[in-house]
Amino acid sequence: MSQISTQSNLSTLLDRGVVEIFPNSETDNLANRIQNLIQNGDRPLRIKLGIDPTRPDLHLGHTVALRKLRQFQDAGHKAILIIGDFTAQIGDPTGRSEARPRLTPEEVAYNAETYLEQAKKIIDFSSDRFELRRNGEWLNQLDLQQIITLQASMTVGQMLAKEGFSDRYEKGNPIYLHEFLYPLLQGYDSVAIDSDVELGGTDQKFNILVGRDLQLKDKHRQGKPAQFGMLLPLLVGLDGVQKMSKSVGNYVGLTDEPLSMYSKLEKVPDALVDQYFELLTDIDLASLPENPREKQKQLARVIVSQYHSPEIALQAQQDAEQIVIAGNTKDLGDIPEFNLAEINFPAPLHYLVKASGLCKSNSEAQSQIKNGAVKLDGEKLSDRTFANANELTGKVLQVGKKKFLRLVSE
């Protein structure tokens, strides 16, 4: 059996980037529970993190909880990653102003695959301290009797008191009955996998409490204590205002190209840099440079290192600096944007270069490409056809040393 965390990393585990742990009374708290485990040589804790694959890509916002899960893994506990293949078909109504469109099983399966591919960058899948589960495994087995028992455990009033639901109800926006199932089903996951701790963003408190409650009501647990909830911050996006989100566009994706990732991160608003270090890296916060510009650069390099490699991160930094120098006084943040929505895909590169205004004609664009003067995020491109905007969005398109555009999709 793996060794349970020692005192030294216990404080990182329970404090770094943690907003709240509940329950947290003098007698009933997570530190005690873990201390007892160490003293008694008892089994490691089962740490639950549920992810609904409602979109195909992970961004840094998702990594906050995944990284905490990894910390538990490193401390000797068991990471239970639940792919909400079933619940994703309903969609967590938390924080939504309207019902989510229901996803098909095919969409969910595709998303889950890409999610896992990316989660592997953070969680150690090969460890015996890892368990991957899909909640369809037990939710598809529930019969109507069991669902009735689940539903009978909560009242309409409790559900409508949940943030989000209450707003929608008061505004007269429809709440469909199946949305009330979501908290119960994801809560039932805690019963099914017998979790000791559930991780989640601060917006998940209600859902995690439902899981706790359902565990307490479960006859088979026979008095075993219910799970703790550990709430983690919702990462603010690059705009410094809203929660990081692909639909808002203020995100850094885990599959972003190194230069794109670097150039986004070296512009993280000063007010967020410390929190990004705390939540997204292992760097000792006492060791950070004082100069704000240096801090941003270090952040960008550390994170690019994590998801690519230190060498690639260094290269990205050099490329970014070269672009800045080439662009003279222009900071990357100031370079103009070109909206890819103006392009009819599929589109050849020379057409894109001309349409964006970087060249005046198709023939000029074609000869610049031939000369190797056209680059995307610093890499030379030959003329080819792009099927859609996916490969281009967020990158810097460059002709020669002085003309730059950031390609955006809006």
Next chain:
Amino acid sequence: MSQISTQSNLSTLLDRGVVEIFPNSETDNLANRIQNLIQNGDRPLRIKLGIDPTRPDLHLGHTVALRKLRQFQDAGHKAILIIGDFTAQIGDPTGRSEARPRLTPEEVAYNAETYLEQAKKIIDFSSDRFELRRNGEWLNQLDLQQIITLQASMTVGQMLAKEGFSDRYEKGNPIYLHEFLYPLLQGYDSVAIDSDVELGGTDQKFNILVGRDLQLKDKHRQGKPAQFGMLLPLLVGLDGVQKMSKSVGNYVGLTDEPLSMYSKLEKVPDALVDQYFELLTDIDLASLPENPREKQKQLARVIVSQYHSPEIALQAQQDAEQIVIAGNTKDLGDIPEFNLAEINFPAPLHYLVKASGLCKSNSEAQSQIKNGAVKLDGEKLSDRTFANANELTGKVLQVGKKKFLRLVSE
């Protein structure tokens, strides 16, 4: 194939004791649908009546819809009696100020058996125009996906607008989430049995509309018209005020002894007599006697005839009259009551006679019994032990010709 109703009984079918039929537009109405069936030689209609066996006994209030179902049967249509063995475990929240206690499958099975035994007195079970179904048959097969689809068809707002729910929500009385399932599940019965008409009390309009709605949304129906709803009055009980109900105590049970049934019915408040004739008998309403006392007696005799026999009804009438004469000026309605809750069962008859005060001592009671002077609803009793109050409740216990008590359980 059985012959579909002719014009002459169509008016009885659609008018007698019917509060509302919906939809009822010029182009879309039940009379047209039936006329078309007759003209086209098409299949008979499938008439749904769902009964939740939440209590073991039927009373006259239940027979209103059962009788209408029989009328459809007699008119050539197919009576589909659904025993809500599944839904009874939830309980229809309609008109309830709080959640029903959930019944066990055993309780439901027992109740269903006695229900059916009694329903046979009204519905022709042996006819090929009869289909008996239990909704556990299809509801137990529903998986979570299907339940989500059902729930996604309605909003919390629509559900809370339902009479009963809205009151409870506003008063802060808990509504448990599973109660919202009830209308959907009983509505799904209409999909499962493919009903053309659903019968129900006026309080069932919401539930019947849900059934209509779910049929319309069901892909497999391919544009087939949805069921009509036929709403029937809720029978007012013997108190002349509240809906007939066993728990209120204002009821006539189908298994009541003839004398008990007769003596209750001959006291039906004048204001209700006509409606009782309309809903509970086939008597031509134009033929009723004018004298109110005669009317009551005829009502009592007709109904006792229906559930026992004309001979027994006549006997019950004579017995009742004898008791009245014996009791001098006393109407049966005025005889004092004795509450069986005061008796510790099992109890021997002589103890009951003494404890009720009809005799002054056990020995007097025993000798009266030996002399054949002790009667229950006019029938002589020998001394024996009663296991519980069931056989006694509602009956008249008599010693000699002048001492009477009505035995009640409260």
